[in-house]
Amino acid sequence: MRSDRPAPAWEEHNTMEIGIGLPVLRPDPGLSIVDWARHAESRGFSTVGSTDRLVYDQYEPLTALAVAAGATSRIRLTTSILLAPLRANHALFAKSAATLDRLSGGRLVLGLAPGAREDDYGASGLEFRRRGKLFDALLEQAAGQWQDHDGTGPRPATPGGPPLLLGGFTKSALRRMVTYGRGWVAGAQGVENFRALLPGVRQAWQEAGKAGEPRLVATAHFALGPDAEQRLHTSLAHYYTSGTYTQKSIEAGLATPEDVAREVAAYAEAGCDELILFPHGGGQEQVDLLADAVGL
Numbered sequence: 001m002r003s004d005r006p007a008p009a010w011e012e013h014n015t016m017e018i019g020i021g022l023p024v025l026r027p028d029p030g031l032s033i034v035d036w037a038r039h040a041e042s043r044g045f046s047t048v049g050s051t052d053r054l055v056y057d058q059y060e061p062l063t064a065l066a067v068a069a070g071a072t073s074r075i076r077l078t079t080s081i082l083l084a085p086l087r088a089n090h091a092l093f094a095k096s097a098a099t100l101d102r103l104s105g106g107r108l109v110l111g112l113a114p115g116a117r118e119d120d121y122g123a124s125g126l127e128f129r130r131r132g133k134l135f136d137a138l139l140e141q142a143a144g145q146w147q148d149h150d151g152t153g154p155r156p157a158t159p160g161g162p163p164l165l166l167g168g169f170t171k172s173a174l175r176r177m178v179t180y181g182r183g184w185v186a187g188a189q190g191v192e193n194f195r196a197l198l199p200g201v202r203q204a205w206q207e208a209g210k211a212g213e214p215r216l217v218a219t220a221h222f223a224l225g226p227d228a229e230q231r232l233h234t235s236l237a238h239y240y241t242s243g244t245y246t247q248k249s250i251e252a253g254l255a256t257p258e259d260v261a262r263e264v265a266a267y268a269e270a271g272c273d274e275l276i277l278f279p280h281g282g283g284q285e286q287v288d289l290l291a292d293a294v295g296l
Contacts (some may be wrong), residue, residue, distance in 0.1 A: 005148065008120045012176045014205075014266060015109060015268070016268040016272050016273060016274060016275060017047070017273065017274040017275075018045060018046060018262075018264065018274070018275055018276075018277070018294050019045055019046045019047035019049055019078065019274055019276035019277070020045045020047075020048060020049070020277055020278075020279070020287060020290055021048070021049045021050065021051065021080075021219075021276060021277065021278030021279055022036060022037065022048050022049065022050050022059075022064055022065075022068060023036060023279055023286075024051065024058055024059040024061070025049050025051070025058050025278075025280070026057045026058070026235070026237060026238075027058070027059055028043050028283075029059070031283055031284065032088070032284075033059075033064060033067050033068055033071075033142075034067060034068075034070075034071040035071075035284060036048075036068075036284055036287060037067075037068035037071045037072050037075065038072060039072050039077060039256065039284060039287045039288075040287050041072045041073070041074055041075040041290070042126070043073075043287060043288065043291040043296050044211060044279075044291065044296040045075060045287075045291070045296065046075070046076060046274060047076035047077065047078045047109070047274065047276060048062060048065070048068050048072075048075055048076075048077060048078070048079045049078045049079070049111075049219070049227070049276040049278065050078075050079055050080070050082075051079075051080065051081065051278065052064055052079065052081060052082045052086075052115075053083070053115075053117065053120060054081045054083070054086060054119075054120040054123050054124060055117070055119045055120055055123050056239070059224075061079045061082050061085040062079070062082070062096055062097070062100055065077040065079070065100065065108070066100055066103070066104075068101060068151065068190035069100065069104035069107065069108075070103075073105075074107075075105050075107070076108075077100070077104055077108050077109065077212065078107055078108075078109040078110075078111060078165075078217075078276060079110050079111050079112070080111040080165070080167075080276050081111040081112060081113040081119060081165075081167045081185055081220050082110060082111065082112050082113075082183050083113065083114065083115040083136050083157070084112040084113070084114065084129040084135055084138050084139075085114050085121075085123070085126065085132075085135045085138060086115075086120060086126065086135035086276060087127060087138065088124065088134070089195060090137060090141035090142065090196050090225050091141060091145060091152055091153075092154070093138060093141075093142065094141060094142040094145040094146060094153065094161075095140065095145075095152060095153030095154070096153075097110060097156070097161070097162055098145075098146060098153050098154050098155065098156040098161065098162075099154055101156040101161070101251060102154045102155070102156055102157045103160050104157070104159055106156075106158040108156035108158070108162040108223045109163050109165065110162045110163070110164050110165070111166075111167060111185040111217065112135075112139075112164060112165070112166055112167065113166065113167030113168050113185075114131040114132060114134075114135045114168070114172070115131070118226055122147075122251075125274050132172055135176070136176070138166075139176060139179075139180045139190065142161065143160075143161065143180055146159075146160055146162075147160050147161065148160025161166050163174045163181075163182040163183075163215070164180050164181045164182060165177075165181055165182065165183045165184060165185040165215060166181040166183075166184060166185070166215055167184070167185045167186070167187065168181070169197050169200065171188060171253060174200070174201065174204040175204075176212055177201070177204065177205075177214065178204055179208075180206035181214075181216065182214070182215050183214040183215025183216055183217065183273070184201045184214055184215070184216055185217040185218070185219065186216075186217065186218040186219065186279070187219065188218075188219040188220050188221050188249055188252060189248050189249065190220075190248070190251070190263075190268050191218075191244075191251035191266040191270055193248070193252075194218050194267065194270055194272065195270050198216070198270065198271065201214060201216070202214065213275055215269060215274075216273045216274075217272070217273060217274045217275075217276065218267055218272045218274075218276070219254075219273060219275070219276050219277075220235060220252065220254060220263060220267075220276070220277045220278070221235075221249060221252070221254065221277070221278050221280055222237070222253065222254040222255070222259075222260060222277045222279060222280070222286075222290060223253070223254075223255055223279065223280045223281050223282060223286070224256070224257065224260070224276070224282070224289035224293065225282055225285065225286070225289055227281075228255040228256070228281075229255040231280055231281035231282065232250070232253045232254075232255050232280045232281070233250055233253070234281075235247050235280035235281055236250045236253060236280065253280075254277070255260070256260065256279050257289070257292065257293035260277070260290065260293040261294065261295075263275075263294055264294050277290060
């Protein structure tokens, strides 16, 4: 349990915060993460986020966030989400996360989930059906290593280690959230899906006797500017490949400033603490276009 850790700085905020994802999917080598992160910080975004897949043309999340950390001083660094069980060396994972937290001055937030793509596990030499047990073992190792520092890696800047947000809505996911987490991170399926799942998250938190309220973070996909709708559709279809999840993600995608403003208002009304919007295509102008759309 981690209920005795200090309250994160975000609890000082009373309104929903807006974060932006880094351009990590099928990355354009000419698009600088350094410049993107600096500009996101200057426009007032609360966090830069990174998603995770193994079998995909995508930057590794902790590495991408480390680059962003070195270019910034205030903005948080959030994995939303990191496929934690793929990090099979649990002590090394805990050390890597503590290192990034230490070097960034305590700005790391770890959104974690097991993921649902079997090919990511096959490429790792891990059994897909054991991902839940691997996840539990990783959380136990990391929590112990961060709290009871024994010299395995640096002491994290954040007492007790980086705040954890757990993704998913199964009984196991909610158990992990109340045991190790500070809150919950929702997939990019739209605000109605967020609203539908939220009562169960809050109930699990209360039944576990946790103090206060869980941190509630949601994610969304966006593209703005010329050909935004086509860029968004093509990118999401390529990333998710097929199935109901793909279609829901495409339907929930935001391709106009009006779409963005409406969805931001809806998430805020639903009780979301932070919404992180991930870009699909375009260049660094996407930072300004999104900032203008949300009023930053």
